[in-house]
Amino acid sequence: MTTVQLGLLLLVVAGLFFLLSRYKAHQSGLPSGKIVYSDNRVFQSLPRPLYDSALNLAGKPDYIVALKDGTFIPVEYKSHPAPDRPYDSHVLQLTAYCYLCEISYGRRPPHGLIRYADKTFQIDYTPQQESVLIEVITAMRSCECQSVFPNRSHHQTSRCRACGYRSLCDQRL
Incomplete structure (x- = not known):
């Protein structure tokens, strides 16, 4: 040759x-950009959770991607196939990550991404989404203070085993 x-x-x-x-x-x-946060050991050592002391909210998105314009986009991976539309709980989780990105990086993300096994949803981070997040967190804190917990919404023992309220719950499986 x-x-x-x-x-x-x-x-x-x-x-x-x-x-x-x-x-x-x-x-x-x-998205195209630099991965600046990863909740796995592939890209970096495991990072500290993002945290906001005002809401006492902490979270670890699967990824945060920094775009060329300086915007930070949280990405949450789900291993199962996509539903017709993202589950409300997944949207609320992503909204929390958008909020934490804004607090941690000083710049409001325009959206976040939920990546299912076969489809990606772009979820806009709007003031309305942020208001819903704060309302839900406030309601949860109120329930915790009163030791009142919502009714169980599933029949999955694995979810009960992983629940942070398991020791206090009278509905556990």
């Missing part, structure tokens, strides 16, 4: 790797 042929072969292989990496990046559901 001549030097020219070897050079062409290497160029073709490099092109194939480039196309494969673009395909994988698209498949990941992550």
